[in-house]
Structure formats: C-alpha cells, structure tokens
Amino acid sequence: MSRVLRDDIVLGRRLPGSRLVERDLAAELNVSRLPVREAIRRLVVEGIVVSRPRTWAIVRDFTxxxxxxxxxxxxxxxxxxxxxxxxxxxxxxxxxxxxxxxxxxxxxxxxxxxxxxxxxxxxxxxxxxxxxxxxxxxxxxxxxxxxxxxxxxxxxxxxxxxxxxxxxxxxxxxxxxxxxxxxxxxxxxxxxxxxxxxxxxxxxxx
Missing domain, CATH: 1.20.120.530 (GntR ligand-binding domain-like)
Known part of the structure; x- marks a missing residue:
C-alpha cells in the first residue's frame, strides 16, 4: 500500500496539495482503512505527505x-x-x-x-x-x-x-x-x- 501511494506521489499522479482521505483511498484501492492509515503515516515520515490532525493528510508541496x-x-x-x-x-x-x-x-x-x-x-x-x-x-x-x-x-x-x-x-x-x-x-x-x-x-x- 505504501508503495502504491508513494509511486503515485513521486510520479506526479497525485499532485501537491491533493487530499489523502482514508475513507476515499480505501474505497478507491479496494482495501480497508487500516493499511491506508499505515501507508499515510509512513509517507509522512518519508517526507512527502503532511499530516493534518482531525482532518485529512495532503501531498506535500516542495519549494x-x-x-x-x-x-x-x-x-x-x-x-x-x-x-x-x-x-x-x-x-x-x-x-x-x-x-x-x-x-x-x-x-x-x-x-x-x-x-x-x-x-x-x-x-x-x-x-x-x-x-x-x-x-x-x-x-x-x-x-x-x-x-x-x-x-x-x-x-x-x-x-x-x-x-x-x-x-x-x-x-x-x-x-x-x-x-x-x-x-x-x-x-x-x-x-x-x-x-x-x-x-x-x-x-x-x-
């Protein structure tokens, strides 16, 4: 799951500022919300996703x-x-x-x-x-x-x-x-x- 989202972001299929909503991603990728949540957490650590508590994560926009x-x-x-x-x-x-x-x-x-x-x-x-x-x-x-x-x-x-x-x-x-x-x-x-x-x-x- 991390690899799929990582590649989507790195290759520009998910643009900077795009919302990463657990519920929507789980439905899109036909998985439960748990692996999506873990993937988002991992990509936050890797520095390409920004977590926003009590809302959705977003794809990081580099400067x-x-x-x-x-x-x-x-x-x-x-x-x-x-x-x-x-x-x-x-x-x-x-x-x-x-x-x-x-x-x-x-x-x-x-x-x-x-x-x-x-x-x-x-x-x-x-x-x-x-x-x-x-x-x-x-x-x-x-x-x-x-x-x-x-x-x-x-x-x-x-x-x-x-x-x-x-x-x-x-x-x-x-x-x-x-x-x-x-x-x-x-x-x-x-x-x-x-x-x-x-x-x-x-x-x-x-």
Missing part, C-alpha cells in the same frame, strides 16, 4: 528552497559514498553499475521519461552500494523518497545519461576525485532543473 536544501544534503551523502565506491569496487560491483546504466539507456532510447528517471535513481543507489558501507545505505534510505520526489521529474534525459556514463568511466579508472567532481556537477544540474519546476530559487546550493 525551491526544499530542493536547494536537499541538493546540499544529497551531494554530501553521495560524494562521500561515491569516493569510497571508486576505490573499493570490484568487477562484480562494476558490472551491476554498468547494468543499471544500460537499463537507463534503454528507457531513454524509448523516450520513457518515467522509467528513465526511475532507472537513473537505481544507478545512483547502485554506485552507493559499491562503497560497502551500510551507514550510507541506511542514510540514503531515510531521504530517498524525498530525493525521488524533488528530482524525479527531470526531462533532459540524455544530459543526465551522459553524466552517468562519465561517472562510470571515472569509476573504472578508480579516479575518486573526478567521480566526485562529475557527480557534484551532475547533481547541481539536476537541482537547477528541479528548481525551475518547483519555483524560483531563494538561495544557492553551492
């Missing part, structure tokens, strides 16, 4: 400042993990990254914006896993839904794909400094695009 703040956090988490991944990866891990990149390339070739953005997210998570540090995985898990919501509507699929290809090449060369430099630039571009979608910026993420 440009939210995007900028998340970008600062994402760069810090990912670059710390990517730096380790560049040093620690083995052939099996590199093969998984290449497979994630291939999935993104296939989706982009089909001009499927939703699947390409989903594949791009999997690419980042796969690189993080190469760091071999469970704390990074756990930390990313806390914020992943917010990252997906904030950055998951980017439409310039091929520029992001090119950035991912360059990151893979730097990983192959075990060039941790270049991996971080490329990823920082990539995430800043994603931030600029997301700010344009969510509203005018009020500060710089740099």
């Amino acid at each position: 440009a400042q939210d995007v900028l703040d998340l970008t600062v956090l994402r760069i810090a988490i990912e670059n710390a993990a990517f730096s380790l991944a560049a040093v620690r990866h083995d052939e099996e891990g590199l093969a998984r990254v290449k497979a994630a990149l291939a999935q993104e390339e296939d989706a982009a070739a089909s001009h499927d914006v939703v699947q390409t953005n989903l594949a791009a997210g999997r690419f980042h998570r796969t690189v993080i896993q190469l760091a071999g540090n469970e704390t990074f995985d756990e930390t990313m898990g806390v914020f992943e839904t917010r990252f997906r919501r904030a950055f998951g509507r980017n439409a310039d699929l091929h520029s992001h794909l090119a950035a991912h290809r360059a990151i893979v090449e730097a990983l192959i060369d075990r060039d941790a400094e270049l991996v971080c430099e490329l990823n920082r630039a990539h995430l800043q571009t994603a931030c600029d695009e997301a700010v344009a979608l969510w509203g005018a910026p009020v500060a710089s993420a740099s």
